[in-house]
Amino acid sequence: xxxxxxxxxxxxxxxxxxxxxxxxxxxxxxxxxxxxxxxxxxxxxxxxxxxxxxxxxxxxxxxxxxxxxxxxxxxxxxxxxxxxxxxxxxxxxxxxxxxxxxxxxxxxxxxxxxxxxx
Numbered sequence: 001x002x003x004x005x006x007x008x009x010x011x012x013x014x015x016x017x018x019x020x021x022x023x024x025x026x027x028x029x030x031x032x033x034x035x036x037x038x039x040x041x042x043x044x045x046x047x048x049x050x051x052x053x054x055x056x057x058x059x060x061x062x063x064x065x066x067x068x069x070x071x072x073x074x075x076x077x078x079x080x081x082x083x084x085x086x087x088x089x090x091x092x093x094x095x096x097x098x099x100x101x102x103x104x105x106x107x108x109x110x111x112x113x114x115x116x117x118x
Contacts, residue, residue: 003104008068027109030067034060034102041079045091053091054083067109072101 016022037056044052061076075098079091 003069003071003101003108005068005070008065008070012068024109026067030063030069031106031109033063038098038102042095045079045088045095048088050083050086050088053088054080057083067105069101069105072098072105075101 012023012026016026037060041053041056041060044056057076057080061073061080064070064073064076075094078094079088082088082090
């Protein structure tokens with residue numbers, strides 16, 4: 001699966017109506033939410049708090065889908081589904097993958113939407 005869902009990217013471009021500043025703000029808002037909530041998610045996993053892990057993974061899954069970051073969303077969904085079973089045993093590897101993927105998101109958001117180099 002591509003890092004960004006091309007159909008959703010096209011929808012975001014359409015919604016923005018060519019407003020690059022609006023698209024930049026969408027990405028910045030997502031990154032800010034991730035930066036606030038991901039540390040909480042890591043803490044919940046470390047504490048083996050499946051209920052909190054499920055809630056935070058669900059929140060970040062939806063936010064990731066909204067910016068067409070389907071790979072990130074899919075990993076949050078894995079965490080959410082595992083936490084629904086009351087377990088977070090396999091979460092550490094998924095968290096690492098999410099952190100790596102988020103690094104890519106940060107680097108490519110402007111390139112994808114604004115076609116500019118950071």
